[in-house]
Amino acid sequence: MGKIEDLETINGEGYQLTTLDKAIALARANSVWPLPFATSCCGIEFMATMGSAYDLSRFGMERMSFTPRQADLLIVAGTISKKLGPVLKRVYEQMAEPKWVLSVGACACSGGIFDTYSVLQGIDRIIPVDVYVPGCPPRPEQIIEGVMNIHELVKKESNRRRYSEEYKHLLGTYEIDIDQHAESK
């Protein structure tokens, strides 16, 4: 990895000291495993983002995880119908802590142009979202910016986030009981 930058460190001859939290967060931020939950045109843009021209592997993200158990970042790209809502929530619940959510495109963020009875008006009605990427669909550059914002969050995230009252309260508002999940695993 070379020398750790952007971190508070104590440097000396042949050694570098920092806190474990920060070192782990830095490692995490540079190897986020995304789970692409792509349903429509935003998914196509996301495929372009993954491809060689834009190249997510530059961020240590080339390994797409198609099982929620081994994913850190849920990328929701596309229209989520109300019927699909419970499926998305279940995928989110199955992900292990720590986890983050990137909402790509107008439909995932707010239902987009689909102001209709069958479409969920934004995924934040069923799961907490960390970063929203606007656009219909957003260009790969925008998705990369969203991903980089996720990285900033990951770098600052406490290793003990899952135990904090704040986080439990947040998940509680979505009717997700984190303690129950820890036991069932």
Next chain:
Amino acid sequence: MQNQNNQEYLSAIQAAFGADVLTHEEAFGMLNIEMTPARIHEAISWLQQHQDLSVNYLTNIAGVHYPESAGREFAVVYQLHSWKNNLRLRIKGYLPKENLHIASITDLFAGANWMERETYDFFGIIFDGHPDLRRILNMDDMDYFPMRKEYVLEDATREDKDDRFFGRNNNEL
């Protein structure tokens, strides 16, 4: 009738079902027949088994809602196709909103199963004799039939959408 085949089909159906053929027309070259709903199952079965007419393929089943026309608010539309004669025809049955029952044709065409479920899902038309009549596209706990015109198309839970950007006037909703 411009199309000679359409005329032959119409004459044959009229001969067999008489007064149950209520109206007919030719729309864009396609024969449209309105029948008494109670005899539609029988008519489709007869068309299917007929040696010459040989209507062997069910293209689609659809529902239509006409809230203005009293006593015939709902239409069930069957689109049929004869591969042998390369002829398509449409059979319609009108139902009053108080009694939305019509015989299922799943015993004639297995493909009618999902089409009837879809028509039930969106319009609430009940196909008697269907093996498994439940919602197919909408979420299971939906408590209304969304394609009926008494319900607004828009999502009731939306918060952040300005009607002006959707080509609608606020006063109309």
